[in-house]
Amino acid sequence: MSEWLQHAIAHADSIQDGFADQRATSLALLTDTKWPSRKTEAWKYTPLRAVERSSAVFKEESPELTPVDVEGLDFLELTFVDGQLVSMPEDLPEGLTIEMQESDLFTTIKPARHIFGLVNDVLAADVAVVTVAENVKIDSVLRINNLLSNGAQGHIRVVVELEAGAALKVVENAEAHGATLTTAYTEFLIGAGAHLEHYRFALQSGDNVALGGSHFKLLGKATLNSSIIGFGSDLQRIDTDIIYAGEKAEAKLNAIYLLDGTELFDLHANVEHAVPNCTTEENIRGIAGDRSRAVFNGRIHIHRDAQKTLAELNNRNLLLSDKAEINTKPELEIYADDVRCAHGATIAEIDKKALYYLQTRGVSRSQAQLMLSFGFINELIDQMPTAELAEWVRPIIRDRFAQMEVK
Amino acid sequence: MTEQIDKALAREYEAGFVSAVESETFEPGLDEDVIRRISEVKGEPEWMLEWRLKAFRVWQEMEEPEWAHLSYPKIDLQSVSYYSAPKSMKDKPKSLDEVDPELLRTYEKLGIPLIEQQMLAGVAVDAVFDSVSVVTTFREKLEEAGVIFCPISEAVHKYPDLIKKYIGSVVPTKDNYFAALNCAVFTDGSFVYIPKGTRCPMELSTYFRINEQNTGQFERTLIIADEGSHVSYLEGCTAPQRDENQLHAAVVELVAMDNAEIKYSTVQNWYPGDEDGKGGIYNFVTKRGICHTNAKISWTQVETGSAVTWKYPSCVLKGDNSVGEFYSVALTRGRQQADTGTKMIHIGKNTKSTIISKGISAGKSNNSYRGLVRMNPGAEGARNFTQCDSLLIGDQCGAHTFPYVESRNPSAIVEHEATTSKVSDDQMFLCRQRGVDPEKAVSMIVNGFCKEVFKELPMEFAVEAGKLLEISLEGSVG
Numbered sequence: 001m002s003e004w005l006q007h008a009i010a011h012a013d014s015i016q017d018g019f020a021d022q023r024a025t026s027l028a029l030l031t032d033t034k035w036p037s038r039k040t041e042a043w044k045y046t047p048l049r050a051v052e053r054s055s056a057v058f059k060e061e062s063p064e065l066t067p068v069d070v071e072g073l074d075f076l077e078l079t080f081v082d083g084q085l086v087s088m089p090e091d092l093p094e095g096l097t098i099e100m101q102e103s104d105l106f107t108t109i110k111p112a113r114h115i116f117g118l119v120n121d122v123l124a125a126d127v128a129v130v131t132v133a134e135n136v137k138i139d140s141v142l143r144i145n146n147l148l149s150n151g152a153q154g155h156i157r158v159v160v161e162l163e164a165g166a167a168l169k170v171v172e173n174a175e176a177h178g179a180t181l182t183t184a185y186t187e188f189l190i191g192a193g194a195h196l197e198h199y200r201f202a203l204q205s206g207d208n209v210a211l212g213g214s215h216f217k218l219l220g221k222a223t224l225n226s227s228i229i230g231f232g233s234d235l236q237r238i239d240t241d242i243i244y245a246g247e248k249a250e251a252k253l254n255a256i257y258l259l260d261g262t263e264l265f266d267l268h269a270n271v272e273h274a275v276p277n278c279t280t281e282e283n284i285r286g287i288a289g290d291r292s293r294a295v296f297n298g299r300i301h302i303h304r305d306a307q308k309t310l311a312e313l314n315n316r317n318l319l320l321s322d323k324a325e326i327n328t329k330p331e332l333e334i335y336a337d338d339v340r341c342a343h344g345a346t347i348a349e350i351d352k353k354a355l356y357y358l359q360t361r362g363v364s365r366s367q368a369q370l371m372l373s374f375g376f377i378n379e380l381i382d383q384m385p386t387a388e389l390a391e392w393v394r395p396i397i398r399d400r401f402a403q404m405e406v407k
Numbered sequence: 408m409t410e411q412i413d414k415a416l417a418r419e420y421e422a423g424f425v426s427a428v429e430s431e432t433f434e435p436g437l438d439e440d441v442i443r444r445i446s447e448v449k450g451e452p453e454w455m456l457e458w459r460l461k462a463f464r465v466w467q468e469m470e471e472p473e474w475a476h477l478s479y480p481k482i483d484l485q486s487v488s489y490y491s492a493p494k495s496m497k498d499k500p501k502s503l504d505e506v507d508p509e510l511l512r513t514y515e516k517l518g519i520p521l522i523e524q525q526m527l528a529g530v531a532v533d534a535v536f537d538s539v540s541v542v543t544t545f546r547e548k549l550e551e552a553g554v555i556f557c558p559i560s561e562a563v564h565k566y567p568d569l570i571k572k573y574i575g576s577v578v579p580t581k582d583n584y585f586a587a588l589n590c591a592v593f594t595d596g597s598f599v600y601i602p603k604g605t606r607c608p609m610e611l612s613t614y615f616r617i618n619e620q621n622t623g624q625f626e627r628t629l630i631i632a633d634e635g636s637h638v639s640y641l642e643g644c645t646a647p648q649r650d651e652n653q654l655h656a657a658v659v660e661l662v663a664m665d666n667a668e669i670k671y672s673t674v675q676n677w678y679p680g681d682e683d684g685k686g687g688i689y690n691f692v693t694k695r696g697i698c699h700t701n702a703k704i705s706w707t708q709v710e711t712g713s714a715v716t717w718k719y720p721s722c723v724l725k726g727d728n729s730v731g732e733f734y735s736v737a738l739t740r741g742r743q744q745a746d747t748g749t750k751m752i753h754i755g756k757n758t759k760s761t762i763i764s765k766g767i768s769a770g771k772s773n774n775s776y777r778g779l780v781r782m783n784p785g786a787e788g789a790r791n792f793t794q795c796d797s798l799l800i801g802d803q804c805g806a807h808t809f810p811y812v813e814s815r816n817p818s819a820i821v822e823h824e825a826t827t828s829k830v831s832d833d834q835m836f837l838c839r840q841r842g843v844d845p846e847k848a849v850s851m852i853v854n855g856f857c858k859e860v861f862k863e864l865p866m867e868f869a870v871e872a873g874k875l876l877e878i879s880l881e882g883s884v885g
Contacts, residue, residue, distance in 0.1 A: 332807060
């Protein structure tokens, strides 16, 4: 066990609240879990040095922080600062409730295999539960802000439940101001015929450590549209699980990662087709420049009875520098025969012919590179259903490319 | 249809018989003394024994790997006998006539092309009957060309410099648990050396056959193709039916010097166990080749046998412009489990690799592709293409894909794609509509599915492979 984990566990022991029983369960699991090393399959390419070295602490007093503005959108804000819930939306639309959970912290959606999920179990103090009543469709966007002040450590947990036929848009937004460490887990239960539009923005680059996941359970005919956009940092790791628990459900996952400097970004996407007739589509695109390292693992698991499953995963990567590194592992585990499954993965550099073509038209080489990289990513941004979010994130990505180019 | 299934399920393993040849066999168990005894029986020089003992000490520190998608009871390596030689081998036969007729009959039953058949097929066979090479033919013709093709135990005496230089140079003793074990206890295998600029005049072949009860086979093959040479090597195996699991942990090392080419083809049809998965061979093989500048190594395999297969023929593309290829058909049925694939390590500039893997799962079997493509920082302009297709027959089997793709060079291009499907109703309908019976139809469809791999096999192997697949698939339709 690492020193860092020992400290975390010691801190967990000092927390007094209604979650004590469940915390003990997770603590027992955590104590049995081996601290990941290169030999741990789920952490093969992602060293935990940044966690071990982190000096982020649990702060008694936190400064006031406000999340970034998004033009044209008036969010329902659920804001955590340094792991403490500081604000809840005041006027909630009818059918939407947000409560602080006092006990029974754990749901069964987040799988117990995620070691930092267990850390989150024992360290998350404020747990918010969001519920959308049956057949209620919420127009406003709910934004969950995970804000961290310099030197702080924070652990947040949110549970979102959409009852049958409900609809909700959720943005998970993380902002780190300085050297921080966080675990942020969100669990979504999407009821029969309900629809969730989900975004996870992990745009906090720099010397912070962020671990966490978004985990979804879909009941019959539920639909999920999820977009994940991440920049790297000292360590960024996102785990996502899409679990089908009812037939004819559909999920679409688009993810983008753009890395620079010595950043590290790791996305693990796991899909569990436990029932027949469900459809998954995953599009993952990544660009790694400078000395950065990108890791992607996309597993699709089709259980014995999950006949008539359609599942596709596509992972495309651009490697911009000879010091950068991309490791990808798309996995299929299939136990049913009447299914159509495919995955593809590519790693390459920008098409030299396309670069040349643009240069012959008077576009500078660096400008051409920027255009082509942006085009590669933009396709997925265009697919974001809420246009305001696409408009907001596009210039951020453009700036990121420009910054990558300067080096 | 059910009738056909029942018939096929009841079908006995065709190569399942035990030939009654008296054997000299060690008591089960493994310690340094056993290794000393193996070395002594083989009359090995001191350096070879030292090398074995060093490997044994390394192995003792290692743990059995558990990462593969396989489940089998833990192997008790102390219950395995590490040496078995046919008794009639004590006085080596001067010619084929002196060979134990029982042995020859065994080969005949298996349809190995010896004597006339060999002449016709133009194949030189270094036949391995249990652990000692029994017959080597065509030695003279090969000698003329300067090609060395002999049991590795003989090469240890005759060509110690080559062995010292190359053994363990591609698969180091500490490479993995099973390879280390092999280094310590290997009994025999083939040694091939093709001199500079020589094109081997015929295809070389080893027929492996596990015979004695409780005898693990630890073959070791070393092929060195010197600059500008070319060789095609065939490996095929089949074993008689028995109840206890038998362990096979072979090591194959290929060295392709500048501009050389090695083509290594395997048809593996060991006893897969009965319908409950009882018995059957455990096959843990380490195969790897190293390619120097402009060299090419091509692995082609058709895997239909064994209860458990753990095998990743790999290429280390060290020299610039070198080429690695892997073509595989793996068919599992009954309760067979296969975890197989390849590793392509791109080190040199402009290196190229192609991976075509076809997995067919039927019955209650599990078939996994596990592969690694690594582009090192120096692999300027390197290229890989990987295609893994799985075909499922029946709803009780599993098909899995675990590819690792790692790139550290922006000018390298890696492409991986995998698909999974079943024999479609449309395809079946189309065939049946034309009067093709279902079994034949499946066989046709599967043959089509595997075509890309079969066309890489040498002629005689391609025929055998097609037949093997057809037999293996009997009764899988339903």
